[in-house]
Amino acid sequence: MAQSIEQLKAAIRGQLIQPADPAYEAARRVYNGMIDKRPRVIVRAVDAGDIMAAVQYGRENELLVAIRGGGHNGAGLGTCDDGLVIDLSLMKGVRVDPAARTVRVGGGCVWGDVDHATHAFGMAAPCGFISTTGVAGLTLGGGIGYLTRRYGLTIDNLLSVDMVLADGSFVTADSKENSDLFWAVRGGGGNFGVVTSFKYRLHPVNTVQFGPTFWPLEQAAEVLKAYREFILTAPEDVNGFFAFLVIPPAPMFPENLHMKMVCAIVWCCTGTAEDTEKATRPMRAVGTPLLDAVGPAPFTAAQSAFDGLFVPGLQWYWRADYFTELSDAAIGKHIEHGSKLPTMLSTMHLYPVNGAAQRVDKNDTAYSFREATFAEVIVGIDPDPANAGKITDWCRSYYDALHPYSAGGAYVNFMMDEGPERVQASFRDNYGRLAAIKKKYDPANFFRVNQNIKPAA
Numbered sequence: 425m426a427q428s429i430e431q432l433k434a435a436i437r438g439q440l441i442q443p444a445d446p447a448y449e450a451a452r453r454v455y456n457g458m459i460d461k462r463p464r465v466i467v468r469a470v471d472a473g474d475i476m477a478a479v480q481y482g483r484e485n486e487l488l489v490a491i492r493g494g495g496h497n498g499a500g501l502g503t504c505d506d507g508l509v510i511d512l513s514l515m516k517g518v519r520v521d522p523a524a525r526t527v528r529v530g531g532g533c534v535w536g537d538v539d540h541a542t543h544a545f546g547m548a549a550p551c552g553f554i555s556t557t558g559v560a561g562l563t564l565g566g567g568i569g570y571l572t573r574r575y576g577l578t579i580d581n582l583l584s585v586d587m588v589l590a591d592g593s594f595v596t597a598d599s600k601e602n603s604d605l606f607w608a609v610r611g612g613g614g615n616f617g618v619v620t621s622f623k624y625r626l627h628p629v630n631t632v633q634f635g636p637t638f639w640p641l642e643q644a645a646e647v648l649k650a651y652r653e654f655i656l657t658a659p660e661d662v663n664g665f666f667a668f669l670v671i672p673p674a675p676m677f678p679e680n681l682h683m684k685m686v687c688a689i690v691w692c693c694t695g696t697a698e699d700t701e702k703a704t705r706p707m708r709a710v711g712t713p714l715l716d717a718v719g720p721a722p723f724t725a726a727q728s729a730f731d732g733l734f735v736p737g738l739q740w741y742w743r744a745d746y747f748t749e750l751s752d753a754a755i756g757k758h759i760e761h762g763s764k765l766p767t768m769l770s771t772m773h774l775y776p777v778n779g780a781a782q783r784v785d786k787n788d789t790a791y792s793f794r795e796a797t798f799a800e801v802i803v804g805i806d807p808d809p810a811n812a813g814k815i816t817d818w819c820r821s822y823y824d825a826l827h828p829y830s831a832g833g834a835y836v837n838f839m840m841d842e843g844p845e846r847v848q849a850s851f852r853d854n855y856g857r858l859a860a861i862k863k864k865y866d867p868a869n870f871f872r873v874n875q876n877i878k879p880a881a
């Protein structure tokens with residue numbers, strides 16, 4: 425007989441939240457305010473034992489199961505309707521081993537938790553561009569951030585994972601043990617089980633050279649043409665992503681620039697101030713910047729600079745692609761759509777994914793697009809649900825205009841629910857191997873609230 429909810433409650437040490445509980449409304453919410461799902465039960469696990477019990481309960485009761493790390497996923501893949509959510513947000517332990525230069529991280533951490541702990545030792549693990557994103561979801565999709573050009577994707581610095589599989593068993597996967605699983609989780613998302621902890625390699629990252637250069641929109645073609653060349657040969661200590669954005673009315677920006685739509689490069693460089701100045705000067709000297717404000721900052725400050733702008737609960741609509749090159753025609757389309765940002769928070773970012781990330785072969789991890797130079801993300805964002813249609817339409821038409829120039833697939837962590845063909849296009853020739861590994865570890869596709877890889881036939 426299938427386990428009852430009372431038996432599950434007795435089996436776990438964490439929280440079990442159901443629709444009638446006062447905590448339910450807050451507990452069911454995820455970061456993207458556009459997602460409005462009502463799970464039947466939420467288990468806030470405190471350890472692997474809780475997760476094993478929840479997986480067993482979900483299996484015996486044939487429930488749809490979603491795994492939640494930081495709850496940031498754009499498509500809302502950290503929750504589901506009428507199913508079981510296994511929420512790891514209470515599993516926040518971080519242990520730095522300064523001698524070995526590694527960090528062991530609980531599956532419910534967000535990057536701010538990790539940065540805080542590692543910064544005390546003058547080190548960092550390659551993460552993203554914002555500190556509130558979940559470690560789990562970001563890592564399992566690949567992990568693109570300020571340190572990508574210098575130290576590779578997050579998965580290139582992943583040393584091992586502890587996991588609970590669909591059959592409820594607990595395993596460790598690394599380059600020696602369950603190495604097929606370790607290959608698959610480095611890009612293949614939450615398809616293979618619940619990761620209870622991650623171990624990463626750390627790097628000496630402490631003070632970085634951080635800040636934006638803003639240019640008037642009229643100079644966007646000149647800036648983009650210079651940027652596509654500059655980023656190919658810039659030293660790997662240099663990271664700067666290109667953006668169309670509206671300068672927020674924040675005290676750190678001059679008032680005359682508030683609410684101005686501009687193009688920008690947001691820099692975060694790991695070299696000294698002098699080296700950064702020398703290396704970035706050719707780009708920062710292009711055109712006539714409105715503001716050029718790059719200076720020393722603790723890495724934790726760079727990582728959390730956007731946190732106050734992008735607060736939880738906003739409406740988000742996402743589209744993405746990889747690009748190996750930016751043709752003049754593609755730049756023309758960028759300018760056409762990027763200069764029509766529909767709301768203050770909406771934006772388009774071109775993240776450089778070259779440098780160290782390209783030194784890993786496309787078949788060495790599940791993440792496939794190693795030859796891409798840029799990961800593009802277009803996001804319509806606004807607090808007001810009444811603007812959901814407006815931001816969605818802008819995002820889709822921008823994407824439709826650029827997609828023909830793309831490399832064909834996208835970073836899975838920047839996708840909404842775009843269907844199986846798009847997932848396959850993003851894994852390319854790694855998809856068959858992923859499907860075989862899925863069949864071995866999750867033959868019934870128990871974990872399917874994700875960018876789903878179907879078990880091989």
Ligand SMILES: Cc1cc2nc3c(=O)[nH]c(=O)nc-3n(C[C@H](O)[C@H](O)[C@H](O)COP(=O)(O)OP(=O)(O)OC[C@H]3O[C@@H](n4cnc5c(N)ncnc54)[C@H](O)[C@@H]3O)c2cc1C
Nearest residue numbers: 493494495496497501502552553558560561562568614619
């Ligand atoms: C504001 C913002 C900024 C972002 N910035 C970046 C960035 O700089 N770089 C980047 O690479 N990405 C970035 N992303 C995208 C981000 O990587 C994805 O949204 C990712 O899914 C978030 O992970 P999460 O744990 O917060 O998500 P959740 O919504 O909790 O989970 C998403 C999916 O991940 C899987 N998952 C989560 N936890 C686990 C677990 N413990 N075990 C197994 N599977 C799990 C599940 O499939 C789940 O459905 C950003 C997203 C937002 C909203």
